[in-house]
Amino acid sequence: MSGSNAALGNEALDLDIFFEALDKALQLGSTYAEVRYHSHVGEGVLLINDNLAGGDINVEAGVAVRVVYKGALGFASTDKLDRNSVIKTVERAVASARAISHKTKDAISLSEEKLGRVSYSLKPREKFSDLSIEDKANILKEYSKNVTSEKIKIASKTFRYSDDVEEKIIVTSDGGYIESAIPRVSVFYNIAASSGDRRANKWGHIAGSGGLEVLKLQDLAESLSSDVHSLEVNLVDSEPPVKGVMDVILSPEIVGLALHESIGHPSEADRVLGREAAQAGLSYREWISGRIGSEHVTVADDPTIPNSYGYYLFDDEAVPARERILIKEGILHELLHSRITAARMGVSSNGAARAMNHRSEPIVRMANTYLKPGDMSLEELVEDVKEGVYIKTYMEWNIDEYRLVSRYVGLEAYRIRNGRLESPVRDVVLQIPTADFYTKIDGVGKDLSLYAGICGKGEPPQPLPVWMGGPHVRLREVRVG
Amino acid sequence: MKSNVGELEDLATQIIDALRVKVDEAAVKISRTDTVMIKAARGKLTVGQSFEDYEVNLYLAKDRKILVTSFGASSRSQILEKAVRMVDSLEPSPFYAELPTPTGKSGEVLDKRIVDSFEGGDYSILAQVLSPDEWGDLSGMAEMAVQTEALLLSNGTLLTSARTWFDGYARIFKGEVSGQWSWVSTRLDLDLSSQALEKARELAEICASLPKEYPPTGPSRLLLSPMVSGNLLEIVASSTLASSVLLGFSMFRQDEIGEKVAGDALTIRSTPLDEELPGYSTYDDEGIQTRNIDVIKDGILKTFLHNTKTARIMKAETTGNAGWVFPKLFNLEILTGSMRDGELMDALEDGVYLTNNWYTRLQNYLEGRFSTVLRDAVIHVSGGKPKSCIPGYKLRLEGSLRGLIAGVVEAGMTQNNIMWWEVGTPTKLPHLLIVARDDISLRKASDNHS
Numbered sequence: 001m002s003g004s005n006a007a008l009g010n011e012a013l014d015l016d017i018f019f020e021a022l023d024k025a026l027q028l029g030s031t032y033a034e035v036r037y038h039s040h041v042g043e044g045v046l047l048i049n050d051n052l053a054g055g056d057i058n059v060e061a062g063v064a065v066r067v068v069y070k071g072a073l074g075f076a077s078t079d080k081l082d083r084n085s086v087i088k089t090v091e092r093a094v095a096s097a098r099a100i101s102h103k104t105k106d107a108i109s110l111s112e113e114k115l116g117r118v119s120y121s122l123k124p125r126e127k128f129s130d131l132s133i134e135d136k137a138n139i140l141k142e143y144s145k146n147v148t149s150e151k152i153k154i155a156s157k158t159f160r161y162s163d164d165v166e167e168k169i170i171v172t173s174d175g176g177y178i179e180s181a182i183p184r185v186s187v188f189y190n191i192a193a194s195s196g197d198r199r200a201n202k203w204g205h206i207a208g209s210g211g212l213e214v215l216k217l218q219d220l221a222e223s224l225s226s227d228v229h230s231l232e233v234n235l236v237d238s239e240p241p242v243k244g245v246m247d248v249i250l251s252p253e254i255v256g257l258a259l260h261e262s263i264g265h266p267s268e269a270d271r272v273l274g275r276e277a278a279q280a281g282l283s284y285r286e287w288i289s290g291r292i293g294s295e296h297v298t299v300a301d302d303p304t305i306p307n308s309y310g311y312y313l314f315d316d317e318a319v320p321a322r323e324r325i326l327i328k329e330g331i332l333h334e335l336l337h338s339r340i341t342a343a344r345m346g347v348s349s350n351g352a353a354r355a356m357n358h359r360s361e362p363i364v365r366m367a368n369t370y371l372k373p374g375d376m377s378l379e380e381l382v383e384d385v386k387e388g389v390y391i392k393t394y395m396e397w398n399i400d401e402y403r404l405v406s407r408y409v410g411l412e413a414y415r416i417r418n419g420r421l422e423s424p425v426r427d428v429v430l431q432i433p434t435a436d437f438y439t440k441i442d443g444v445g446k447d448l449s450l451y452a453g454i455c456g457k458g459e460p461p462q463p464l465p466v467w468m469g470g471p472h473v474r475l476r477e478v479r480v481g
Numbered sequence: 482m483k484s485n486v487g488e489l490e491d492l493a494t495q496i497i498d499a500l501r502v503k504v505d506e507a508a509v510k511i512s513r514t515d516t517v518m519i520k521a522a523r524g525k526l527t528v529g530q531s532f533e534d535y536e537v538n539l540y541l542a543k544d545r546k547i548l549v550t551s552f553g554a555s556s557r558s559q560i561l562e563k564a565v566r567m568v569d570s571l572e573p574s575p576f577y578a579e580l581p582t583p584t585g586k587s588g589e590v591l592d593k594r595i596v597d598s599f600e601g602g603d604y605s606i607l608a609q610v611l612s613p614d615e616w617g618d619l620s621g622m623a624e625m626a627v628q629t630e631a632l633l634l635s636n637g638t639l640l641t642s643a644r645t646w647f648d649g650y651a652r653i654f655k656g657e658v659s660g661q662w663s664w665v666s667t668r669l670d671l672d673l674s675s676q677a678l679e680k681a682r683e684l685a686e687i688c689a690s691l692p693k694e695y696p697p698t699g700p701s702r703l704l705l706s707p708m709v710s711g712n713l714l715e716i717v718a719s720s721t722l723a724s725s726v727l728l729g730f731s732m733f734r735q736d737e738i739g740e741k742v743a744g745d746a747l748t749i750r751s752t753p754l755d756e757e758l759p760g761y762s763t764y765d766d767e768g769i770q771t772r773n774i775d776v777i778k779d780g781i782l783k784t785f786l787h788n789t790k791t792a793r794i795m796k797a798e799t800t801g802n803a804g805w806v807f808p809k810l811f812n813l814e815i816l817t818g819s820m821r822d823g824e825l826m827d828a829l830e831d832g833v834y835l836t837n838n839w840y841t842r843l844q845n846y847l848e849g850r851f852s853t854v855l856r857d858a859v860i861h862v863s864g865g866k867p868k869s870c871i872p873g874y875k876l877r878l879e880g881s882l883r884g885l886i887a888g889v890v891e892a893g894m895t896q897n898n899i900m901w902w903e904v905g906t907p908t909k910l911p912h913l914l915i916v917a918r919d920d921i922s923l924r925k926a927s928d929n930h931s
Contacts, residue, residue, distance in 0.1 A: 043567070046806070048728065052572045054547035054806055057564055061553055076531040079553035089533070092602075096517065096529030099604045103613065105525045134570040155847075156729040192729025192847060199847035201729050274523035277620035278652040278661065279902050281839075281874075359532050396844035400854045400874035405926035407852060407877065409844045427844065431877075433927045459520060459622050459902065460532075 062358030071107025124211025176318025243481025281401025293438025371470030374444025445471030585764025660684025702832030732849030818892030884920030
C-alpha cells in the first residue's frame with residue numbers, strides 16, 4: 001500500500017519491502033514466493049445475564065511469506081513490519097523449506113492462473129466506528145432483555161459481540177497483486193435453561209460481512225426467539241425420542257450443517273490428497289465419484305455472496321473467486337482447489353485457498369456452502385408424509401474422518417403423522433450415511449436460509465468464518481434413533 | 482534469552498508507565514514465541530513452518546469497569562489511547578474484583594538444545610523425527626518452540642518466565658487401519674517422540690494382524706487410551722472452571738463441592754507446576770503463585786478452578802488459575818493406578834480398547850450428554866487378548882460424560898504426555914478402565930458398514 005491499515009490507523013506500509021522480499025526469496029533459490037500482509041482489527045463486548053462483563057480490543061497484524069524451494073514448501077511469519085524483519089522472515093521461510101527439501105518426494109508446484117491485480121473492499125452501511133463500545137453493548141442488552149420465558153427458567157444467558165476488519169495485501173512472484181478490506185460482525189450467544197430436573201442449553205451464532213446492518217439482516221431477534229422456543233419445547237413439551245424407519249424433514253439449519261460436513265469438507269482437494277490425514281481426516285472422494293444424491297441435490301460453495309460470512313473476491317493466492325458446484329443434480333462435481341492441489345491434479349484452481357491470519361498458510365477451505373432451493377413449501381413437504389419427524393434445531397453433531405456417516409441430534413423436533421405436524425419429541429437422533437442422506441432427498445423447499453459458522457481445519461488450527469445453509473428438505477424412509 | 486526477557490520488560494514498563502495515571506489498575510503480559518513446525522502426510526514431508534510472534538495482552542480496570550486487549554508488535558500507541566478511552570465508556574462489571582497482591586515468583590523451564598536450535602537456525606531434527614524413510618505411511622506434525630514472557634502489574638510487580646517445548650503427533654497407516662499417538666515435553670526428548678511413533682506403528686500393526694470384525698456394540702467394558710481420555714477428560718476438567726459454571730457450560734453446575742461425581746480411581750489434578758509440560762507457570766495472570774491442585778480426587782469434586790473474580794462471585798478463594806476475566810487450565814494430570822499396561826488388558830477381560838477419537842460434541846453441556854467419533858484402531862478384547870480390530874471411524878461412543886467418569890475403576894501405572902489436535906491442554910495421564918454402564922455405549926456408525 002502505499003497502503004495503510006485504515007482501521008488500525010497504522011502508518012503507511014512501504015510496499016517496496018514486499019517486492020524486495022519476493023526478490024530475496026528468488027535470490028535464495030525459491031522458484032515461487034508470495035508475501036502477504038494480513039491484519040485483523042476489532043473490538044468486542046461480553047454480556048452476561050444482561051450485565052456488561054467487559055470489553056476488549058483485538059488487533060493483530062503481520063507478514064506471511066510462503067516459498068517453494070527445491071520442490072519443498074516453506075512458510076514463515078512475523079508480526080514485525082519493518083524491512084529487516086520481513087527479509088529475515090523470507091530467510092526463515094526458505095530455511096523451513098530447506099529443512100524438508102532433501103526428503104521431499106513429490107515436488108510442489110502451482111497451477112498457472114490468470115491472477116488478480118486489483119484492490120477491493122466491502123463498504124459497510126453502518127460502520128463499526130460510528131458506534132461507541134457502549135452503544136454496541138446497549139444493542140446487545142436490548143436483545144438480551146428479550147430472552148425471557150414463562151415456561152422455563154433461564155439459568156444464564158451469555159452474549160459475545162465482536163467486530164473485525166480484515167485487511168490483506170498479497171503479492172506473488174508470478175504477478176498476483178491483491179489488496180482487500182472486509183469488515184465482519186458476529187454475535188455468539190448461549191442460553192442455559194431448566195425445567196424441574198431437566199436442563200438444556202442452546203447456542204447460536206449470527207454473523208456476516210458488512211457493518212452493523214448484518215445483525216438486522218440476519219434477524220438476531222428472530223433467532224433468539226426461535227431458540228428460546230426450542231428450549232421450551234425440549235424441556236417442557238417434548239415426549240421421548242422416536243425410533244424407527246420413517247420420513248424426515250430437516251430445517252435449513254441442519255441441512256446447512258450437513259452439507260458443510262458431508263459434502264464441503266470431503267470436497268477439499270488437499271483432504272482428498274491426504275494432507276489432513278493426521279488432523280481433520282481424509283475424504284470419501286478419494287474413491288467415490290459419480291452419483292451421490294438424487295436429482296434434487298445441487299450443492300454450491302460460493303465466496304462471492306454479498307454480506308456472507310465467508311465473503312471474498314480473490315483468494316489468498318490471488319486467484320479470482322467464483323461459485324463452485326460440488327454436486328450437480330446428484331452427481332459429485334468439482335473439488336475445492338488451491339493452486340497447489342490444482343497443479344497436483346492437473347486442473348485449474350477455483351480460488352479456495354484461504355488463510356486465517358498472517359501466521360497461517362493458505363489452505364483449501366470452504367466459504368459459503370448451500371443447497372440450491374427447489375420449488376416446494378414446508379407445508380407441501382409435510383403434507384404427504386404418513387409417518388415421520390421434523391427436526392428443526394440441533395445441539396450435537398459429528399462426522400467420521402472420511403465423512404461417510406454423520407450424526408445430528410435434535411433439540412426441537414416434531415412427529416409428523418398423516419401430513420400434519422404433531423407433538424414435539426426431544427433428542428431425536430439422525431445418524432445417517434452420506435450417500436443415504438442425499439439419495440433419499442425427494443423434496444427440496446423453495447426457501448433458503450444461511451447460517452454462520454466457524455470452520456476448523458489446519459495445523460496450527462485455522463478457524464475461519466463461513467456460511468452454510470439451504471432450504472427445508474425431505475428424506476424418505478431413513479432410520480431414526 | 483536473557484536479553485529477550487529484558488526487551489519484554491522494557492516494553493511492559495513503557496506500557497504500564499503510559500497507563501498508570503489514567504486507570505485504576507493495569508496489567509500487561511508480553512510474550513515472544515518462536516516456533517518451528519514440520520508436517521507430514523501419507524509418507525511425505527509436506528511443509529516446514531516458522532512463526533515469530535510478539536503478543537501483548539493488556540488488562541485495564543477503572544471504576545470497576547474492565548477492558549482486555551491483545552495486539553501484536555505494531556501499533557502500540559494507538560491501541561493504548563483507544564483502550565483508555567474505551568474503558569471509560571464501559572459500565573462497572575459484575576465480575577470486577579481488585580487485582581490481588583501478587584504472590585507468584587518468576588520461573589523458567591528451558592532446554593538449551595531447543596534454544597540452540599533456534600539460535601543456529603537448524604530445524605532438521607524435526608524432519609528426522611518424522612522421517613517417512615523410517616516410518617513409512619506416516620502423517621503428523623512435530624514442532625518445537627521457545628517462549629519468553631513478562632507480566633507487569635501496575636503495583637510494580639514484575640514476573641518473568643521462559644519455557645521451551647517439543648511436541649507432536651503421528652498417525653501411521655498399515656493399509657486401511659492406523660494407529661496414532663502424541664507426545665509433549667518441555668525438553669527435546671527424542672525418546673518420547675520415538676516412543677510415540679513406535680506406539681502408533683504398534684497399534685497399526687496389531688490392528689492389521691487381527692480379523693476385521695466389529696466389537697460388541699451397546700454398553701461394554703472399555704479401556705481408554707491416554708489419547709481418548711485426554712480428549713474427554715479435558716472437557717470434564719473445563720467443566721470445573723468456575724466460568725463454565727457461571728456461563729452455563731458446566732456439567733457440574735448443580736453439584737456441591739465434596740460430592741461424589743466419579744469413580745474412586747479417578748483423580749484429576751490441575752498441574753501448572755509440572756515442569757515436564759509446557760503449560761508450566763509459577764504465576765497466573767493476576768500474579769498469584771500457582772499450585773498443583775486436585776480438582777476431582779478419588780472421585781470426589783474437590784474444587785472449582787478460580788481467579789479472583791469468579792472466586793468473589795462464588796464465595797471461594799482463587800486457586801491460582803487466573804486469566805484476567807475467566808480462569809484457565811495450564812496443565813492437567815490424571816493420577817496413576819497400580820496396573821501395568823499388559824495387566825490392564827487382562828483386567829479388561831471382555832471389552833473394547835479405544836485408542837483414539839475426535840469430534841466430541843455435547844448435546845447438553847449441563848448434563849454432559851455427548852457423542853464422539855472413534856479413530857484409528859478399535860480393538861475387541863476377549864479373555865484379556867486382542868480378538869479383532871476395526872478402524873475407529875466405523876464406531877461412535879455415546880452417552881453421558883458423568884456416567885463415563887463414574888465408571889472409572891482402574892488407572893494404569895504408566896503416564897503418557899499427550900497434546901494434539903483434540904487435546905489442547907498438555908495432559909499427563911495413564912490408560913483408564915471403565916466398567917460397562919447403561920449410560921455409555923458403543924454404536925456402529927452405520928448398519929451399512931461391512
